[in-house]
Amino acid sequence: MDTVERIGGQKSSGLAELRRVSRKAHEAVDEAFSRFDLADRASYSAFLTAHAGALLTAETYLAKHASALPSWRSRSELLKDDLRQMGLGVPAARQDIFPxxxxxxxGILYVLEGSRLGGRVLSARVAEGLPRAYLSAFHQKGEWPEFLAYLERSLNESDVVRCDAVTAGAVLTFDLFRNSAGSQA
Known part of the structure; x- marks a missing residue:
């Protein structure tokens, strides 16, 4: 099996390459969500709705491909519960986003698992009395390093086509979250 040849003809870490290629998309998501004030009920409502528009779509795709992934824990129900507690509707998952x-x-799972890290920081910004189960669904001990090790192994053992697909999955997911944030007035 051919492994991915990296910059200068040398092999580099598949994970480092994934991060490098998806960095701009990741930064765009961070910027898009930075406008939400989680201590304000209306802004937090828009934040949760934006996350639901992306997360439910991404997790629906992952559920169809679970056999090709390491074990992961869905957060869809936690997010739906938070939305309901806020008196908000639950957006439908889209089926036409990911080829x-x-x-x-x-690549999709990489973004979703990484977002748990951000959830740890963001959950502390949610106003007292507002639901935060979704943002509080942190990694269990060892989950994140185990996932990264799996991802690194997978990328380093994959051919260029598969590595490109993983990267595309990550970038598409970041774009999905960014677009969903932009859809909230």
Whole structure:
């Protein structure tokens, strides 16, 4: 199996390459969500709705491809419960966002698992009395390093086509979250 040849003809870490290629998309998501004030009920409502528009779509895709992924814990129900507690509707998951391609799901999962890290910081910003189960669904001990090790192994053992699909999955997911944030007035 051909492994991915990296910058200057040398092999580099597949995970480092994934992070490098998806960095701008990641930064765009951070910027898009930075306008939400989680201590303000209306702004937090828009934040949760934006997350639901992306997360429910991404997790629906992952559920269809679970056999090709390491174990993961869905946060869809936690997010739906938070929305209901806020008196908000639950947006429907879209089915037309992600193409079918080997490796795409792993890139999607990378973004979703990484967002748990941000949830730890953001949950502290939510006003007292507002639901925060979704943002408080942190990694269990060892989950994040185990996932990163799996992802690194997978990328380093994959051919260029699969690595590109993983990267595409990550970038598409970041774009999905960014677009969903932009859809909230």
């Amino acid at each position: 079918e391609h080997d490796g795409l799901a792993l």
